[in-house]
Amino acid sequence: MSATKSEFIWKRKHLVGLDELTAEEIIHILDTAESFREVSTRSIKKVPALRGKVVGLLFFEDSTRTRMSFELAASRLSADTVLFSAKGSSVAKGETTLDTVRNIEAMGVDIFVIRHSQAGAPHMLARKLKASVVNAGDGSHEHPTQALLDIFTIRQRLGGVAGRKVAIVGDIAHSRVARSNILGLRKLGAEVVAVGPPTLVPSAITAMGCDISHSLDDVLGEVDVVNMLRIQFERFGSNLFPSVREYSRLYGMNVERLARCRKDVLIMHPGPINRGVELTSEVADGPNSCILQQVTNGLAVRMAVLYLVSQGTE
């Protein structure tokens, strides 16, 4: 892998999705993140890599933790940050997204981190802007840095990704986290099985190269990783499954189910978790869980992404 790293030349100035990336590019991001992870363990957690650069955090849709993670990653690289949040801004004044972002770009922003409710918004902006664009989640489409930190954590804990089998459990149909994970994991040679009720796991998902199971119990014994997606009550209410209790009974991870998994199975969750719904507290806080490690790795991965796109030319 170090050979790969030394010979590889990163060229992209945007990171809009894992769909666009080659396996080699994904591995290069993970390797770069590995070297930035060390910075976070120092007493002075800063490197001057992006000093004098400006990172614009554009959150057309709220996301406290993704915003904080990118903001801290940018600070750690010594960049200046400026926050745009859709609330109370001129978006309400009828301006187009493109005009809003071009305006902010004209203030000297070098890299945009963009969260938007509309799928494809970062891709559109990447085509129109001179600045770099990093997708921090677009609608139900992609959330590439979340998938990269998930994959980074799998590689870190299991020693590799190729040949591993990952179950992604929950609302696959509406989840950008699921989509980006499936894309990235498949490119790196992992097997993926999407698990959930038929309303949340439509058969068309197999086109992405993953298997489907409507029974969590059926797959428990054969997977290396169980990635539990958040049930977004605030978005979908209970329209997509009979009840929370029913969901939890069929698809929630608990000690009984954990006992039927491989001994060193990895339990993941992108957060924020609903304790007692996607997983019980015993599982969330137990030794197989790497939920907080995912968050920590998120910093390193986002430092890597911000750094790499700042070096990109195309």
Added chain:
Amino acid sequence: MSATKSEFIWKRKHLVGLDELTAEEIIHILDTAESFREVSTRSIKKVPALRGKVVGLLFFEDSTRTRMSFELAASRLSADTVLFSAKGSSVAKGETTLDTVRNIEAMGVDIFVIRHSQAGAPHMLARKLKASVVNAGDGSHEHPTQALLDIFTIRQRLGGVAGRKVAIVGDIAHSRVARSNILGLRKLGAEVVAVGPPTLVPSAITAMGCDISHSLDDVLGEVDVVNMLRIQFERFGSNLFPSVREYSRLYGMNVERLARCRKDVLIMHPGPINRGVELTSEVADGPNSCILQQVTNGLAVRMAVLYLVSQGTE
């Protein structure tokens, strides 16, 4: 101009309006902005001019882009910034504006950037505080840095201001941008014509030294600059003119009207633009438009203003 620059000694510790400034002072700000503009083109876009100083951004009224522009200008000068936004603050707790600001001043703020819905608020504060005060827009009164960046852009694109003829189009009566522009342009020897329907361009405006026209078509052929003001739907609704379509038909800039202008006419707009209302997309994105250049110049002008008031003593 370089002779003027080298001999001039800046004395003001506040910038509350263009009304107070001499032509010489305005030119000194523009010249200083010129030298800061170069910083924005460097790889490391930072100078240590205000290191260890604190800029307090006090937005009693929301303004995403003006806040971002001042925040980035302060960062670029290496100042620390702290943001106060009226929402959810102790303003709601019945405290006076003066008490709120004096409190924040006592925390060690050196320069206040103040946006306030009440005309004259920055002037009152400038008299009471030891810190510097920069007016970032007060009611319908003044928005001096917007006018300075407009004038900077005119000088940059046309090579000078004196003798040029500028049309300002729209709601002149309620616009602080218009007021500050008229004041600044007149002091530098430009001619100004205020254009709009009689409800928005009352005859009393001529007291500021500008001409009036209720027909945009009448003035198109004779002006060097057309500065289109934003129609603030959110403030005035349709009370002041029959309809948006009617406004656009009479006072909107489009390719037909542009064809009747001088070949190198400058089309300006303080943003955010309402595409299809004040101007069409062809005009906004065409070669005569300098809308994004205005935004970029705003950074340099605000760096200059923050730097100069930090040096001022009276």
Added chain:
Amino acid sequence: MSATKSEFIWKRKHLVGLDELTAEEIIHILDTAESFREVSTRSIKKVPALRGKVVGLLFFEDSTRTRMSFELAASRLSADTVLFSAKGSSVAKGETTLDTVRNIEAMGVDIFVIRHSQAGAPHMLARKLKASVVNAGDGSHEHPTQALLDIFTIRQRLGGVAGRKVAIVGDIAHSRVARSNILGLRKLGAEVVAVGPPTLVPSAITAMGCDISHSLDDVLGEVDVVNMLRIQFERFGSNLFPSVREYSRLYGMNVERLARCRKDVLIMHPGPINRGVELTSEVADGPNSCILQQVTNGLAVRMAVLYLVSQGTE
């Protein structure tokens, strides 16, 4: 005192309340604040003490001025800051406070400054986290840095605390500021009298070691300090006393009452003040008032607290 200072070794990595501290520890914070106060008078108001450290400002409850004071204190120590505000965050998504904070901790935060509506929340978090915790106000429980800055100001203005007599006036029953002040002042050997109507000053308060008076006029002649608490209209309305006018007539500080105090009596208020309610403008802006000095000292005290907890190990 310098002997005390040089020999004392600070050990705490949290500051959750004055209840936990010894007199020696309180004095050590005040002495450390004294040395940081000098930084605020320099032209470049920055020291590198916390460079590369991250201070997380967690405001589960809004507080503009406490947030700004801690934010500026952190900047002045060269720390990076990241703000979490409960509005629009995943708190609304049903996540527990502990999960929210552990998540942010996993992003590499070194010190948390926490404001929470629930009494005891910072204490609970201090037990669970590896990062340091500073209480910025928890329910009606404690607000230690406010009391420390009050005590710092008393020591600065009166030359000492032991043996001085302090009246705290207002809603003692619901005030975390009052509680922390009583605890700290008593530990340093001051006498405290809690003043207010029986609804706001219940007799159980005497268990904290203070006296009680339901008449402000009775105590005026014998105290060195009058600390007027803010009447929190927004919280308690007029349920706890007949009317604002009645409250002001009985417990408001005015020139007549000031005339009956000792000549150099110190008038304090944690802000924001209700002019004409807790005190008149003549008193608030007069020579006995040290309200803005309290704010300025707040910076130095918070710098000291952030610095000390960063050095603590237990």
